[in-house]
Amino acid sequence: MKSILFFLLLIIFNFQSMAQKNIPFQFGNKSVVWTNVFENKYSNVLFLNVHEDEQTSIEAIIKVSAERELNFWQLKHDSTRRISFKDNKHNMSFDPNRMFTFKGRYKTLKDGGKFTFRSNKLVKLLAEEVVSTLSSFETVVALHNNTDVNYSIKSYAEGGDEAENTSAIHISPTWDADDFIYTTDYDLFLAFKTLDLNVIYQNDKKFVNDGSLSVYCGLNNIPYVNIETQLGHLEEQIKLINLVLDVLKEK
């Protein structure tokens, strides 16, 4: 009897240590989970994905995690960029990388069908949960993929659509223009520039408040890195993740 009890306790203990942290949210009829996929208590770096359709970035971090222990959190819902839901018969949606300021939430909910204070409150709760996760780490590394042919590091150069957000830029002659790093930390910018990566340093005085995580981190002095590659550029994204870990002196 005693040994059966011991084995039962062992099983329960093991399940608990293996359990993922899942934080559930409800938006009208839609369930969303903010989930801790990988955990390394000894690392101060947090990797995260908020656009579930950007599958290359998710594949890349899973591949890297087989070699290096890391922290990775992800938003899970419908494998789409926007989170869509029905509330009080209204069809609504928002971009989770526009939810971190009121201005961003107002615009993205309006673009998604309708802004209401009730939906703003719900979206704000999710944003606050993501932000509270950041507080346990020193550096935040967001993973993104792009598909827009008009969007690349060149968008951040003089005369480009995103030029307003740029303080400094290095365009590599060897890397594809769609594969780049965006950071709010000047020392990290210099380190990535030395490695001849495509890199943008976000303007620290004025930037467009679109409610994205880079804006939130910029406003709150949190070192933030975005590793952005073209969808399908798996090898490039794996290489960039490894280089970022090297620069941050992670194992």
Ligand SMILES: [Zn+2]
């Ligand atoms: Zn994205």
